[in-house]
Amino acid sequence: MMTSLSDTRLTSLRALLKDENLNGLIIPHSDEYQNEYPPDYTRRLAWLTGFTGSAGTAIVLTDQAAIFSDGRYTTQLQQQVNTSYWHCLHNGNTPPATWLAHNAPTNSLIGYDPRLTSTADLAPYKAINTITLVPTPYNFIDKLWTQRPKAPMMPAFIHPLDYAGENSEKKRKHLAQNLVHQGLEATIISDSASIAWLLNIRGNDIPCTPVVLAFALLYANASVDLFLPVEKISPDVRTWLGNDVRIFSPGTLESRLARFAHKNIGVDPHNSVWFHQTLTHYGAHVVDFPDPCLIAKAHKNPIEQEGMRRAHLYDGIALCRFLHWLETKNYHTTEIAATEQLMAFRAEQSDYVEDSFPPISGSGPNGAIIHYHATPHHYRTLEPNELYLIDSGGQYRQGTTDVTRTLWTGPEAPSDTLKNIFTRVLKGNLTLARTRFPVGTSGSALDVLARAALWEIGLDYDHGTGHGVGSFLSVHEGPARISKTPHTAMLEEGMVLSNEPGFYQPDSYGIRLETLMLVKPASSSALSPESHRQFLEFETLTLVPFDRKLINPTLLGADNLQALNIYHDRVMASIGPHLPPETKNWLQNACAPLTLT
Numbered sequence: 001m002m003t004s005l006s007d008t009r010l011t012s013l014r015a016l017l018k019d020e021n022l023n024g025l026i027i028p029h030s031d032e033y034q035n036e037y038p039p040d041y042t043r044r045l046a047w048l049t050g051f052t053g054s055a056g057t058a059i060v061l062t063d064q065a066a067i068f069s070d071g072r073y074t075t076q077l078q079q080q081v082n083t084s085y086w087h088c089l090h091n092g093n094t095p096p097a098t099w100l101a102h103n104a105p106t107n108s109l110i111g112y113d114p115r116l117t118s119t120a121d122l123a124p125y126k127a128i129n130t131i132t133l134v135p136t137p138y139n140f141i142d143k144l145w146t147q148r149p150k151a152p153m154m155p156a157f158i159h160p161l162d163y164a165g166e167n168s169e170k171k172r173k174h175l176a177q178n179l180v181h182q183g184l185e186a187t188i189i190s191d192s193a194s195i196a197w198l199l200n201i202r203g204n205d206i207p208c209t210p211v212v213l214a215f216a217l218l219y220a221n222a223s224v225d226l227f228l229p230v231e232k233i234s235p236d237v238r239t240w241l242g243n244d245v246r247i248f249s250p251g252t253l254e255s256r257l258a259r260f261a262h263k264n265i266g267v268d269p270h271n272s273v274w275f276h277q278t279l280t281h282y283g284a285h286v287v288d289f290p291d292p293c294l295i296a297k298a299h300k301n302p303i304e305q306e307g308m309r310r311a312h313l314y315d316g317i318a319l320c321r322f323l324h325w326l327e328t329k330n331y332h333t334t335e336i337a338a339t340e341q342l343m344a345f346r347a348e349q350s351d352y353v354e355d356s357f358p359p360i361s362g363s364g365p366n367g368a369i370i371h372y373h374a375t376p377h378h379y380r381t382l383e384p385n386e387l388y389l390i391d392s393g394g395q396y397r398q399g400t401t402d403v404t405r406t407l408w409t410g411p412e413a414p415s416d417t418l419k420n421i422f423t424r425v426l427k428g429n430l431t432l433a434r435t436r437f438p439v440g441t442s443g444s445a446l447d448v449l450a451r452a453a454l455w456e457i458g459l460d461y462d463h464g465t466g467h468g469v470g471s472f473l474s475v476h477e478g479p480a481r482i483s484k485t486p487h488t489a490m491l492e493e494g495m496v497l498s499n500e501p502g503f504y505q506p507d508s509y510g511i512r513l514e515t516l517m518l519v520k521p522a523s524s525s526a527l528s529p530e531s532h533r534q535f536l537e538f539e540t541l542t543l544v545p546f547d548r549k550l551i552n553p554t555l556l557g558a559d560n561l562q563a564l565n566i567y568h569d570r571v572m573a574s575i576g577p578h579l580p581p582e583t584k585n586w587l588q589n590a591c592a593p594l595t596l597t
Contacts, residue, residue, distance in 0.1 A: 017060070020136070024131075026059055028056075028117055032190075035192065039207075039213070041151050049080075050080045051076070051080045052373070055072070066096070069090070075369045075506065097124035100128060112134070113135075114272060115274045116272065117273055118272060118273060135277065152205040154232070155234055155237070165301040168198060169242065171200075172218065175218060175292040179219070182266065182287070184289065185219065187265065187289050189292075190215050191293070193474045195215075210353065215250070227253050228249075257279055260284035262283055268288075268290050268291045305518060307398030307399045308518065309541060311399030312543055314350060315346070315349070315403065317578045318348070318394070321583055323586075330411075331410070335361040336361070336379050339392065342390070355393065359390070360392070361374050361389075363386060363409075364380060364388075365506075368507065368509055368510040384409055385410065386509065387509040389406045389407075391512060397472060400471065400474075401541075404502075404513060405547065406547065406550070419555075422511050422551065424457070424555070425502055425503055425511050425512070426560075429513045430564060431560060433517060433540050437491070438536075444485060444486050447464075450466075450501040460503075461502045465501055466482030467481050468481060469496045469497065482497060482498075492536075497516070500514035515542035522535035522536055540567065553594045
């Protein structure tokens, strides 16, 4: 439970709203770059509420306040937010705009920061006809946040062609053709990961995501205006970018946008609404135009694909050493000590840079918190005969990893009930991984494959099955995903997605099994001669064994059991030669074939 500090901050904010003649305020989790993991100086939602999850929205009215997040954070909201002052709500069951429509008095003036709110996110609030939305001239939280951290000033660095696989000029010319086709003078890019991919640069402005915070204008002639503090660009990066990339300080952005009067310019609806409002103010013709980098970035080229395989080899070595370490310690460790040891194993691998997200190390009941984060003030010691869930990933120069394994600490055997549920989660993972599907299939069409075995006994999980993953970029990358959400993007060759079904018993345990998969053309030998359509399939990139102690081979079934044994053979063949003898022997036992008898 939070202290009265949250009440003090809420009271101060309400006083400021009164001074500004507003009846309420919308506070998003995002920053002006729409980052999932924003830098510390932009973590306004956390400062106000105490909630540190990667997705959320708060609404403050004069007499009540609410905070919303998704199913990953239901428990975390209750733990971090003072429920004496905040309603904690699931945004799938109660969308923020719905709550506001029911709770804001008629004719309320509701403020929002246009630099932090996207056009798409603002749309449901605009549909409420009983309130008036008011763009605020400054950010109210920033005015109250007296000890706000400074903005990061880390320099950008080169992402060489040995890893990128395609030079920036070729990327820019390819994307610019679409601008010409659409009759656009330019388009705005506010996603720092898109800018990093487009210009083949990386940075250290955000922990776990190697990007430099910036905005960009991509022109129809394939040139770029790049907006960031000029001191972040060293002479060697300046040379790398070339003459067609012009560097401007962030303070010049509005004056550059003013040059588009009477011209067509593309703006992604997921960009800050400030861009749309500013361009309209200066007389530009604003056209809804998705970030042109998203699809191109998601399609990993052959060099990036091979880099992802290499990164997962390194990661598999580190994870297998870690799993062996856990067993040699008989799981006598803490959630924090375990992640520190895993990080140490990763740090010994070639081209390792950092974690790809804060690790989720949850033992027993903490495993049921989908995005649990152990801290020095809140952590558990692993105990005998319980489940331990470890979800982590690494950023390597060649690629990005994300893997989850759930383990039984022993020494007694797990219950049949646990084995039943674990095996059904594993069955979902294996079934999805070995699925072939026609070109044009969306992730929503495949989601049921990962859930069906759980649905058979009335169980489910409250998160998506899979998300896109970047190449030495964001561990959560659009536009493709695998989830119940309808109208998801099509799965296309070269995309990398996670495969992570799970089940969570509140206050007891959590199970999640995650591997990363590369979309590739289906083997022609596997297709019927009568097939006249192109088909795709997955290549599993992750190379880490599943805990055999928790598997019921009979329930898994012959086809999935065969797939599991083939996978474990591949793990042994790939990882084994890189391990010391004792760990190699452990891996051989961990990958030993299972049979139906």
